[in-house]
Amino acid sequence: MTDTILDIQDLNVYYGKSHALQGVSLSIEQGEIYGVIGPNGAGKTTMLNAVAGFIDYEGTIRYDGTDLSTVSGREIVESGLIYCTENRDLFPFFSVHENLLMGAQFRDDRDAVQDDLDMVYDLFPRLDERREQEAETMSGGEQQMLAVGRALMSDPEVLMLDEPTLGLAPVIIEDIGEALTTLNEEEGLTILLAEQNSTFALRHADRLSLIETGEIELAGTHEEFHDNEYVREAYVGVH
Amino acid sequence: MLGDIGTLVLQGAMISAIYALIAIGFTMIFGVGGILNLAHGALIMAGAYIFGILVRETTVSWIALHPAIAFPVTVVAVAVLSWGLYQVLVRWVEDNVVITFLATVVVAVASTELVIYLFGDTPMGMTLISGALNLEPFGINARPRYVQFAGFVVSWIAIGLLWFYITKTDDGRSILAASMSERGAQLTGVDLHSVRAKTWLIAGALAGIAGIFLGSTGSATPLMWLNPLALAFIIVVIGGIGSIKGSVVAAYFIGFLEQFTVTFVGQGFRGILSLVVLAIFLLYLPQGLYGREFVHD
Numbered sequence: 001m002t003d004t005i006l007d008i009q010d011l012n013v014y015y016g017k018s019h020a021l022q023g024v025s026l027s028i029e030q031g032e033i034y035g036v037i038g039p040n041g042a043g044k045t046t047m048l049n050a051v052a053g054f055i056d057y058e059g060t061i062r063y064d065g066t067d068l069s070t071v072s073g074r075e076i077v078e079s080g081l082i083y084c085t086e087n088r089d090l091f092p093f094f095s096v097h098e099n100l101l102m103g104a105q106f107r108d109d110r111d112a113v114q115d116d117l118d119m120v121y122d123l124f125p126r127l128d129e130r131r132e133q134e135a136e137t138m139s140g141g142e143q144q145m146l147a148v149g150r151a152l153m154s155d156p157e158v159l160m161l162d163e164p165t166l167g168l169a170p171v172i173i174e175d176i177g178e179a180l181t182t183l184n185e186e187e188g189l190t191i192l193l194a195e196q197n198s199t200f201a202l203r204h205a206d207r208l209s210l211i212e213t214g215e216i217e218l219a220g221t222h223e224e225f226h227d228n229e230y231v232r233e234a235y236v237g238v239h
Numbered sequence: 240m241l242g243d244i245g246t247l248v249l250q251g252a253m254i255s256a257i258y259a260l261i262a263i264g265f266t267m268i269f270g271v272g273g274i275l276n277l278a279h280g281a282l283i284m285a286g287a288y289i290f291g292i293l294v295r296e297t298t299v300s301w302i303a304l305h306p307a308i309a310f311p312v313t314v315v316a317v318a319v320l321s322w323g324l325y326q327v328l329v330r331w332v333e334d335n336v337v338i339t340f341l342a343t344v345v346v347a348v349a350s351t352e353l354v355i356y357l358f359g360d361t362p363m364g365m366t367l368i369s370g371a372l373n374l375e376p377f378g379i380n381a382r383p384r385y386v387q388f389a390g391f392v393v394s395w396i397a398i399g400l401l402w403f404y405i406t407k408t409d410d411g412r413s414i415l416a417a418s419m420s421e422r423g424a425q426l427t428g429v430d431l432h433s434v435r436a437k438t439w440l441i442a443g444a445l446a447g448i449a450g451i452f453l454g455s456t457g458s459a460t461p462l463m464w465l466n467p468l469a470l471a472f473i474i475v476v477i478g479g480i481g482s483i484k485g486s487v488v489a490a491y492f493i494g495f496l497e498q499f500t501v502t503f504v505g506q507g508f509r510g511i512l513s514l515v516v517l518a519i520f521l522l523y524l525p526q527g528l529y530g531r532e533f534v535h536d
Binding site: 052054072073074076077078082083084085089090091092093094098102103105106150151154 | 409412413415416419420422423425426427428429430
């Protein structure tokens, strides 16, 4: 028996006349890494944006039992549902350290914040080396690490990651993947990962969904996805 | 010659301090919400008139307050007026840049009509602090008024408090953060509407202070919002749109430039040189001096 932490039911999103998400339903269980794969424009980001409350939607999204349409953005963040967007949205002229502190701005427990700072610097030594550097001047990989670090500073229960590997060098992708595994295994962090990089998602996710043109085409466990002919041919590129 | 330079330095420093207050509020509202608030000058005018009404015995004798009491009352009143302007009008149209622009123009123009209706078009004089300092014994041919000194001191106190607030407190830092990335601010739990409302409140308070000093160094008139608004534009473009530091630096630059023109060229050329500088900046350095620190994305 597992606990559902994030429950998306019959999610519909419209952009003008275009029906971007067509009745998507997903249940994320506590402690798992859930991968959502699919081509560019399929609706992965739209789904995450709806969960974060950035766009209007029809349907129900429950986090830890609470209907998210009834709570403010700050309440969502304070309850531990944290979103790391595809273009990272860092504060370009704040230093690495200042960006990280912004993630913890609504937390009162100074000791816990300090512990999390140490944890982030431990997890990403590159950030530790660049504490005083402005976010804008860092490489794409470092910015991605900082975006994940800032999200971790908000003390997440569930971390939503949109395309964390986009445009990054393979060695950096490996670092990020390792960090996610550590966080999942050692901190019990639940991760909802949206990725075009299916190989990366397949490597790390416990369960997955495939979204194409706004609909879930396939959902299953890591093993089921790994063995699925269509996924292998269309998305992983191994035959 | 030495006397002229002394006058220039004194007068320039004092007028620049007021210009800085005007420009900071204008640039903050642009930096965080992306809104060009053309009613900013009207808020400055509101400061002058509210203060004038509160301290003058001739308007309503029984409310004639001591300037030291009328000053904070006016600042709070204009801050609330500015905040109200955002909450009642601007926040409902802010997603449409053109409508927002027009709405603030309408407020500015309407403010002139309202002032003429209420107080007529004769200038309203008022006194914050009377008296002047005689510097002739020191070889400087100038009599700077105490009110100008007060303006300089109050301006720097306000700038200092603002700087402390936005760089040292979590609450203030979220304003700075939202000016760099609105989405980033949202991701960390910041409510954008409340951040914007705060910038309007702060801008209103600074406009109120500026209005009091403009009114009591000159007088309040129904069209007094035009010149500060034009100055705010010029200063903000030169300093870098959205940059607080840039606003302060550019305010002093423009203030001294104006004073230089008045001293050595003539009163009639007061605004011309500023416009020339503005044109040069627009052509060769459109991002301004510090156009990177506080930029709306």
